[in-house]
Amino acid sequence: MSATATSPLPGRGSPGTAPETGKIQAASGKPVLWKTPVVLSALGIVAFVFFGLMGSGQTAKFGISTGGDFFQLPALEIPAMAGGIVLSVLMLGLAAYAVYLKTQNRPAPAWLTITFTVLFVAAFLIWVVGGARTPSISLAGLIAGSVTLAVPLVFGSLSGVLCERVGVVNIAIEGQLLGGAFTAAIVASITQSPFVGLLAAAVAGAAVSMVLAVFSIKYLVNQIIVGVVLNVLVSGVTGFLFSTVMQENKARFNSPPGLDIVEIPVLSGIPIIGPILFKQSVVGYLMYVAVIVVWVGLFKTKWGLRVRAVGEHPQAADTMGIKVNATRFWNVTLGGAIAGIGGSFFTLVAIDSFTKEISGGRGFIALAALIFGRWNPIGAFFAALLFGFADNLQSIVTIIGTPVPSQFMAMLPYLVTVLAVAGLVGRSRPPAASGIPYVKG
Amino acid sequence: MPDEDRPKHVDQHAKPHEKSVAAEETAAVAAVDTAGGAISPSAVPATAQSGKLPGGPDTLLRKIFTGSGVVSVLAVLLALILGGLLIAATDERVATTSGYLFARPTDFLSAVWNAATRSYIALFQGSVFNPRGSGLAVQFAPLMETLTIATPLITAGLGVALAFRAGLFNIGAQGQIIMAGILAAWVGFALHLPLGLHLLLVLVAGIVGGALWGGLVGLLKARTGAHEVILTIMFNYIALYFLRYLLNTPAFQRPGESNPISPILDPTAVYPQIFGSQYRLHLGFILAIAATVLVWWLLNRSTVGFEFRAVGANPKAALTAGINVSRSTILVMAIAGALAGMSGVAQVAGTEKVLTDGVAATYGFDAITVALLGRSTPWGTFAAGLLFGAFRAGAVQMQIQTGTPIDIVLVVQSLIVLFIAAPPLVRAIFGLNPRRKKPAAAGKSQQAATTGGAA
Known part of the structure; x- marks a missing residue:
């Protein structure tokens, strides 16, 4: 408009x-x-x-x-x-x-x-x-830290890309991350295996996504409403179970074994690039794989062409024999699984236990990254890196003491996103059918 | 729930489409639940809200049971049942009795029943009436607390609802409350004015703050076409960090305090308490009622409100009819922000009397669920605000008495909205779906539209 x-x-x-x-x-x-x-x-x-x-x-x-x-x-x-x-x-x-x-x-x-x-x-x-008071920082540390902070954002925004490319607005990224974080913590604690936890996180994210898919595709409820409500629901359920189950028996239910940092010998010693590419947790490596796979999948395969067709012009896709709603359903589910893995980063890599609202609004930053990255996996990846960079810089500047208040640094990703969607910095256009339910006529 | 404009509107739509029963029933649901069709309004006729479902036999009984009022009640019931099951699932007694479930199933079932009802009774006692209190004043104290908490929910909910009616998703009540809180609090503690004038100025400052923050979103949307959902989410965070910044500056931080907290507002700047100092209930609640009346009048009796609804129903048609869509977008977001701003004032001048970074709590987000539950009508939103206020107030008591975490309220709240948004699901669960005639002609009328759209 x-x-x-x-x-x-x-x-x-x-x-x-x-x-x-x-x-x-x-x-x-x-x-x-x-x-x-x-x-x-x-x-x-x-x-x-x-x-x-x-x-x-x-x-x-x-x-x-x-x-x-x-x-x-x-x-x-x-x-x-x-x-x-x-x-x-x-x-x-x-x-x-x-x-x-x-x-x-x-x-x-x-x-x-x-x-x-x-x-x-x-x-x-x-x-x-x-x-700053002490005008010296470690660029290597800054960049490596940015990548670490960006991991959940990248997974979240990939989930958003998969959903929006197929025509479903995914406001529930936050809920998917949170659900993944919670499930990873509890399952990894019970089984004492972080990899089972990782898998469970994907399942949990997919489950949250399936609710989004069922309500928005089968019951044609507005996707934004479902997304907003799902965030509240997941926050409530995880908060409730955290207070009742996890806090009752922390040793049994909330002490997941972490995923260790896997260093690739020699390569991890390269300055700057080494820590970014070759000194990550399994989730970190999975992030690179996921970005590439999603990008290749969306833009270089038949599947991707169909997905984009469904997101841009569902009627045309339907006419060509593509099952619009089934494609949407499975894509949204896949997106949720990816976001769930991103959520496991919180409890399996970053911190070794679950707390309420551990995702802390990062789902919304992921949403911003997806828009700033113009609905493209690679773009979303770099946008997420930029936001991770802002996040990391914010904590570093508070330590070295600079003229900029840290709150403004924290505000930066959101301001940049506003500028991006308002078309002041380039133009971002969502997939044409994003947010519109498809009723086969 | 007053919904004067709907029936006429619905009947006009219902007749020409009567053949395409099956497809339309689902489509109609979408129209209602996009809150005025924010996304693709033109494609979906609104029929579901009247409860007159085409195809079902129009007996009175069936009308009552498939109507939206009953669906709302059933949705609340269903959400409470699921919430109860969640409470029971984590209850210790339920866990022990489930060990010998097959030997004595009645033990298990009664444990489930007890766990759930105990929590809900505590919830009720904490929100409406506490029979254990000495004297009526104490017994009704929970109700007063409910009304206090409902106050910001109602006004912010009205803001969200108004925007919904104009086809806009105002997720930004949170930021609007914060901006209003900042301005109102500053006027409240930094200026020292005579009684009456001071409070009035606090209220005006808050309303202006919210209106500007909301109106800015409207302006950006109207000028650049940016989606308001993204804008409002981002604006929420910008407002929050701005508040956190301010609370660390000398202008806002209480002297001699290292925590981010403002000075206490002047006594001349706070809302008077309605029923004396024993209850927290303040003038803000009366203003919330007034706001509800005002929004009702605005939507149903004024030209501006008609334009809002027209834009919400179909922006292209509204434009063709000579309505200035940009102006409506900016105006409706400004008014929505002003309403949310009233919540901010209620918080700083009524309930809290200081400004902290938790000034908005989660009222802005809860307001969305309130508006959705209220189906975006003013009085529906009012009632939903009361209900969620009761949940909030009662949950505190529930946690103290039974140890059930407050988070259960979030679960019940969101489940209610989910179910209300999907009437066919609720009807299916309770076996109330109308019998359908064979949808033989179902595809025909839609087919034309489809090919037309594709061309």
């Missing part, structure tokens, strides 16, 4: 006249808006003033290697103000290029916004660290 188009001028840029970026969007016939250039310029100026001119005179120090690495790299030392000025000038350059493209009636290419974002984050980081 976008009511006001800022410039109803149809884009007449023909593909032929656009030299190197011709294939991006020029042929789509959509009008090129002023939005992106304006937002980029504004952000560039903000960066120049705050991160550059008002940056501190200290030198920000970023440790790259950790003690365990098999070769050591020197720490990166950047004078905060100079670094801020250089990066923001680069940003302003990119913004100017976007403005130039707009005057040529061509949209800003994707690489431009991505580069801009990376520069902005880097400038921000230099500014934050440069202004």
Whole structure:
């Protein structure tokens, strides 16, 4: 229901006249808006003033290697103000290029916004660290910690991708994570096997998802309502069982054996990349596998084509002989199983017991990541990483003492998401049939 | 539940579609339960709410038993039964008697019955009437507590319900309560004004705070087309972190206090207690009743309300009819925010008298279930607010007396809403589904629409 188009001028840029970026969007016939250039310029100026001119005179120090690495790299030392000025000038350059493209009636290419974002984050980081009492952080630790914090987010957003791509809005990610965390804890405690717990978490997530599927597909209840209510239901049931069962006999029901960190020899010693890729728990490795499998599945297989068809145009899919509601049901269930595994991360890897509301609203951040990642598994993965990064940075800046209050750091993912859905930073479009029940006619 | 506008509307729809019985029954359910068809309103005619199900024989008895009122009651009953089973499943006596279930099943069954009823009786005594109290004043104290807790639920629920009627999902009552709480509390403790004027200003500040926070969502939605569900969820968190930030600044933190808590509001800035100081019940409850009347009037008697409902029923048709959909979206979100803002004021100026980061508790989220249970009508929401207020108040007593955790309330609450949202499920469980004629012609009318849509 976008009511006001800022410039109803149809884009007449023909593909032929656009030299190197011709294939991006020029042929789509959509009008090129002023939005992106304006937002980029504004952000560039903000960066120049705050991160550059008002940056501190200290030198920000970023440790790259950790003690365990098999070769050591020197720490990166950047004078905060100079670094801020250089990066923001680069940003302003990119913004100017976007403005130039707009005057040529061509949209800003994707690489431009991505580069801009990376520069902005880097400038921000230099500014934050440069202004701190102790202007030194371990970049390796920061990034590795971000990945760890992002694990449940990635699983959650993959669940969302699977559901929304098939046309079911999944607000119940939070409930699926929580259900997975609870079940993993209790089953792993009883069986004394974390792997059985992991499996049980997947089943629990799938069970929560099945309720969503049954109510939204069979009974045609609005999907958002079911999602919201399911979150409350799972929170209530797990909270109730936690108080009655788990706290009565903590040793038996709430002391799950954890999943250990599995280090791959040699490879885990590579600076920065090593801890991220080769020093993870089983759940962490599963995350990488899941992202790749879901991406390949959705975009490179027949199954994925069908799934996307159901999410974009169920009638057409039905006409082609695809069972719309069955596809939806099984996809939603699969999504729940994936989110359930993500939930097990809380109780099997991060903390060694279950507490009430252990997922702490991360299901909603996962939802944000999915939107920010534009309903694409890879995009959602990187968005989740970004949010994990913000989360981790927030706890680090409170330790090193910076000018930015930690609450604003915590607010960042949500602000960014608002900007994303409001179309200020690119345009995110959900699958066309997302949220609409399908009644076979 | 007053629902004046529905029957006419329903009958118009019911006649031309009477042939497509089976398909439509399910479709109709969707229309009602999307709370005014927020997602795809045009595709689904609303027939279910009248209880006149096409195809079933129209006997009076069947009408009564398949109507939405009965479904609501049955849904509550079913949720209570399931909640009771959950209580019983974790009860120790039930566990021991289940050991010799086959030898003496009556022991087991009575243990189940006792476990569940004991909790529910404690719930009732903690929320309505406590027979063990000395004197009527103490005996009715639980009821007063129920009304106190119901106050923010009702006003926030009205906000959610109003947005539902305009086809918008306002998940953001939580953030709107917080923003209202911030402004109202600040006016309450930072300004020192004469009696009367001060309280009025607190109320206005809260309402404005909520309205701005809600209206901002409406504005973003109207201007950019961003989905309000995502926006409101994100705005909830932004508001919460903003509050946490403020509570650590000198302007908001109580002097000499290291915890994030504001100064106590001036005595001139708090709601007077209605029945004296022995009960917490405050003026906010009267205002909640007034708000209910106001929303009823707005929705059913005013032009603006008609526009809201028209936009909710079918935005495209509303646009064609000359209604300014953007304006309606912004306005309805602002009013919804203002109503939630009243809850924020009730919290800081009525119940708590200070501002903490738990000012909204879970009222904003509960408000969604309240509005859904109330089927988005003003008085339905009012009644649902009272019911959930009773659950909340009683749960505290229940936990003290029987050790049943408060969380059971969440379970029962969410089950109620789930069941109410799926009337066919409830009817199927109680064997009340109307007998259907053979749906021979069922597909025909839908077929045209399908191909039309695909073209």
